[in-house]
Amino acid sequence: MSPHPTKAAPVPAVTPDALVLAPRYTEPRRAPRPRNPYLRLFSLPGTRAFTVGNFVARIPMGMFTVSAVIMIADSRGSYALAGAVTATGLAATAVVAPFTARLVDRYGQARVALPATLIAALGSLALLLCVHYDAPAWTLFAAYAATATTPNLGGLSRARWSHLYRDDPAAVHTANAFEQAVDELCFMLGPVLAAFLCAALFPEAGTLTGALLLLTGMAVFTAQRATEPPPAPRPAGTRARSPLRTRGMPALLAVFLATGAIFGSMEIVTLAFVDGPVAGPVMALQAFGSFLAGLVYGSARPAVDVRRRLLVCLAAMTALMALPLLASRTGSLLVLAGGLLLAGMATAPTMVTGMTLVQRLTPAGQLNEGMTLAVTALLGGISAGAATGGWLVEHAGAGSAYTLPVAAAGLALCLAAAASTSSRHDKGPAT
Template structure:
């Protein structure tokens, strides 16, 4: 706890942390909010799923580009026009929905709203990297970001659904719009920890061309399938047993276990290099993510208990895996490109969530709930194998602005635990779309309970 207190006492930290928290709540509200809004406007869950998916894909694709612009031109010069564009897109979407517009314009402006969502979470991480570079407190700062992500993605959807239920989805997203405007504008004005803009020439090739980054993005996408497929599997599992309301408690167990796993993992100093830890954690995740499939086929008297235990074990493993993937970004990418790199991993997790949910939904329709839980071990297993075979590409090399040495000699391994971060997961944790209306409604309500990715 002393290291966490030391981080929070960093000069000026609270000045950007508080507005950043306000701005990150709408980030976690957007996709579920669009789902509720479009379903309310059209009466179709299929249309709502399409619009929400458009927002998720646009955010995953465009987010890294805005991260690149922030690295090049500075955070404030990107955030202010970006949040203005987001306000215009989301405001137009609300007006269109309120006046009964057709699906096409609703989908277009949903995509624009997703593409223009300010990437505040990645920018906070970039500020910590700049502010505490070379400090033993950097790991604690990233661990705090992990906790913030978990809380944001747990509480924000609850607030959104509550306002939607009492008033309407229009008012819920209007609240999100006000929060993102206020939080982002204040955050942009606070310059504490803001990285110095990098010259354009140093950014010409793009982050994905840097050593190991594309491999990490692939691993992050595989991790994302755990969230998406587990969400589908749990929703269909509880619905098949006639107790759809219990899905929320199971999701909560998964999220709580993920938070505990992340906190415990981040509090320790590890002698193994991050690359070795990542491969090992992915191997463990293959096993842990397959356990819910076994639980779904257990005898009725035992199946619920087994399911709670299975998702808890998966949650305990997945947070350290995500943390280690983000650790590697800080080690592999120089300070001039980290914002973009963080958004690439967050976008990859989001795409993994969407892909895992889509595949799991089709398998569930064809073979039942247990089949949905087979998607994560297959995806994560493939990623672990690729990373094992290409592990040399994950060895850090010395870069300008990096706080890490070019090798991984034993004397340096104590530094490995200093680079710990949990992503904005997911900015795409949206509920399953390929469900019948009644099930989709349950999935939407249950999605408010799941946090981890971001």
């Protein structure tokens, strides 16, 4: 052993240059999320597939009524019978649809929606056969009533978006706007496609094609199980509480009822005012305006207070619905078309905001039922608006009858304002 202790090797100084050679931990880079809100919406796996399936299934929603009217009127020579049959189907849907939606919430979309759609498709095919083989008139009513089991297709899709983006209100807003735009697109394409098929092929072609599209689209939609919301089974010994009993829901459904009267009366009055082959394209301009406004509205950042936002949308709708009334005074079809295009731009923002409020008021596990109740109220308003609009056209003229959509919009605004005031007085949770 050396008598002198050995000196330890000097420790190299830690300098910034030395640190360059040291390994560093870096987090893996994530792909940047698209800035476009609609591209962000479809960044999750499975969203595109269920959207395509739902879109294919939803196109017939704009086809069935037109196809049934053309088919029945051509075979039986009676528009009165055709109107009565389609009205019966609408009434049956108002009764059956909420129960179908409740089953969807309880047992899942795939287990309920696909069998219900199969029954509806068979009802359409039965109507086709009854018309083709000149069956008694009562069979037409029975067959078309069977189509009431068709699920609320828009509600099924909105429920998936709400489940996938349950922690992202901005994404849910964009999804609701997208779904409303799809609704408008389907109701633009559906009647045109139905009229073309019935005229170019044979009177039953529209109904047959619609049934096939509905069944095919629903099969594709329900096959996407990864994006399906989980069912909410009812505990044994308990009774399901209807969303109608939720505070604020009845008042909101009254708003939807009045809003439906706007659409129903506007359609009848415009058809009477134009009265010709261009009536369809002129009517489509209103849906096109709503389609464009829906896409823009979905990319905007919405205000936090949904009730106040609904009031603003309804106030804008009341003002814009006055444009067709003013345009009818000019007697110019071109001016009326422009008025309808602008009036339609209030539709999508109003419906998107209303559906957002429905989603927030509806208890967990009952989302399909809540949205179906809103659609049922809307259909009831459309039926009442169409009937009242037709009566007003006969007694006051088509031009004066344009006051009805304005009055219905004003009523919807007053109902929403009263509901908002009542909610503030009750000191309920902010929505």
